[in-house]
Amino acid sequence: MSDQPSPWQGDLDRDDLIEANAPADPLALFAGWYTAAADCGLREPTAMTLATVDPDGTPSARIVLLKGFDEAGFRFYSNYESRKGAALAANPHAALVFWWEPIERQVRVTGPVTKLDPDVSDAYFERRSRGSRLGAHASPQSRTLADRAELEQRLADVEARFQDHEVPRPSHWGGYLVVPEAIEFWQARRSRLHDRLRYVRDEQTHWRIERLAP
Ligand SMILES: Cc1cc2nc3c(=O)[nH]c(=O)nc-3n(C[C@H](O)[C@H](O)[C@H](O)COP(=O)(O)O)c2cc1C
Numbered sequence: 699m700s701d702q703p704s705p706w707q708g709d710l711d712r713d714d715l716i717e718a719n720a721p722a723d724p725l726a727l728f729a730g731w732y733t734a735a736a737d738c739g740l741r742e743p744t745a746m747t748l749a750t751v752d753p754d755g756t757p758s759a760r761i762v763l764l765k766g767f768d769e770a771g772f773r774f775y776s777n778y779e780s781r782k783g784a785a786l787a788a789n790p791h792a793a794l795v796f797w798w799e800p801i802e803r804q805v806r807v808t809g810p811v812t813k814l815d816p817d818v819s820d821a822y823f824e825r826r827s828r829g830s831r832l833g834a835h836a837s838p839q840s841r842t843l844a845d846r847a848e849l850e851q852r853l854a855d856v857e858a859r860f861q862d863h864e865v866p867r868p869s870h871w872g873g874y875l876v877v878p879e880a881i882e883f884w885q886a887r888r889s890r891l892h893d894r895l896r897y898v899r900d901e902q903t904h905w906r907i908e909r910l911a912p
Pocket residue numbers: 742745758759760761762763764774775776777780781782783839840
């Protein structure tokens with residue numbers, strides 16, 4: 699592909715992302731935008747880019763699914779021994795990015811990351827399908843494999859191990875909480891004069907709102 703300017707101009711041109719309308723709590727704004735994204739037919743409105751920094755300083759990003767959010771932060775689940783797990787163990791900070799194309803909105807979150815309580819991870823793991831639970835045991839996420847057959851053999855071994863038994867959560871698998879320190883809301887406007895409002899946490903429960911140039 700060549701370097702062509704995009705014809706996309708921000709078709710919706712809403713004018714409601716202004717300081718006068720902005721709720722004091724960014725989680726309330728996020729909840730409204732998330733509902734709009736979920737209602738517009740997107741298959742995975744929970745899909746978000748998770749960016750971390752490897753122990754050697756290399757940035758790394760991948761998609762994970764948001765499994766819940768509230769005043770405490772944004773929750774996702776993964777393998778604690780994966781590349782992201784190693785990154786978060788060394789540097790427990792992350793950035794999240796949502797891009798909801800049909801409603802022309804982006805949300806960026808940054809902040810420290812903690813592991814979820816084991817009880818919370820257990821409760822979520824129990825709700826997953828048996829196949830997903832077996833997969834969490836079988837897949838050494840982010841490690842190199844000799845070939846596909848090795849993965850299938852690992853799954854067969856795990857299936858044999860847990861035949862006729864419940865599949866417990868492996869200790870290397872569980873949830874993370876991204877505690878937001880800053881949340882930026884971006885909404886397309888015409889002529890690329892997009893609106894950007896960034897909430898920065900001043901104190902535990904107080905957020906300062908800044909307007910950023912697009
Ligand atoms: C739509 C989508 C959803 C995904 N959801 C998750 C998830 O919730 N948790 C997860 O560990 N990996 C998820 N993945 C896989 C990750 O993108 C990634 O391949 C995996 O976590 C290994 O990343 P790492 O090697 O950087 O640790 C998802 C991938 C896609 C495309």
